[in-house]
Amino acid sequence: MTPAAAKNFLARKNPSEYINYRGNIGTESGQTSVFRALDYTQVFEQQFEAEEVFKDRIVILGYLGRSLGQRSFDDKFYTPLNENYINKRTPEMFGVVIHANIVSMILNREYIEELNGWIDFSISVFITLLSVMLFSYFFQKLGYWYDAVTIIFQVLFFLGILLISLYAFVWYRLRVEINLAILAVAFAGIFVEIYYGLIVKIFNFKKRTS
Numbered sequence: 001m002t003p004a005a006a007k008n009f010l011a012r013k014n015p016s017e018y019i020n021y022r023g024n025i026g027t028e029s030g031q032t033s034v035f036r037a038l039d040y041t042q043v044f045e046q047q048f049e050a051e052e053v054f055k056d057r058i059v060i061l062g063y064l065g066r067s068l069g070q071r072s073f074d075d076k077f078y079t080p081l082n083e084n085y086i087n088k089r090t091p092e093m094f095g096v097v098i099h100a101n102i103v104s105m106i107l108n109r110e111y112i113e114e115l116n117g118w119i120d121f122s123i124s125v126f127i128t129l130l131s132v133m134l135f136s137y138f139f140q141k142l143g144y145w146y147d148a149v150t151i152i153f154q155v156l157f158f159l160g161i162l163l164i165s166l167y168a169f170v171w172y173r174l175r176v177e178i179n180l181a182i183l184a185v186a187f188a189g190i191f192v193e194i195y196y197g198l199i200v201k202i203f204n205f206k207k208r209t210s
Helices: 003-013 040-044 048-052 095-108 119-170 178-207
Strands: none
Touching: 003 095, 119 178
8 A cells, every 4th residue: 555545544543434335246157356366276276477466566465255256244244335235145355355455445445425414414404394395385285196196206316316315325425314305395285294294273263272
């Protein structure tokens, strides 16, 4: 690791970092390799060109199964590169390959950036206020069509928030926290109905009887 890359990493002064994964090694048929891996038999039998493999390279020693190509689940972990991201069945990356991804991220200075917490919170508050104002307008103007229109706009909001966050991550390696914004949009329509359907009616009832 070059001193400049190490200094750049330390200068970030982050207590933790998200790993920007480049890829895996092809230990099974059909898999592509991002990192060069040697089996121990290849090392002992010198089945490689030392200068081609090791010159100006960082070498990481670690467990990759009993032998390359033999399936093993020891020291193997789930990562965002898993093909079954939602319904993960088996871990796909050895611990030593995760370390290789970390070293590659530091060398290439391709870090995943994060917004300050107050910026994420401000965005969520803005989306909350916008959705409440919009749904409140729909409730007063649309009447019978309120539920249908609200659901359509909620879906559009979800897709818009998701696409913006994906765009920021793919093009700028910027991680935007969207969970609070999604919850706000999901419950805004319900809160508007509770406000106009219950709270306003109770307030008007007490006002008439006082």
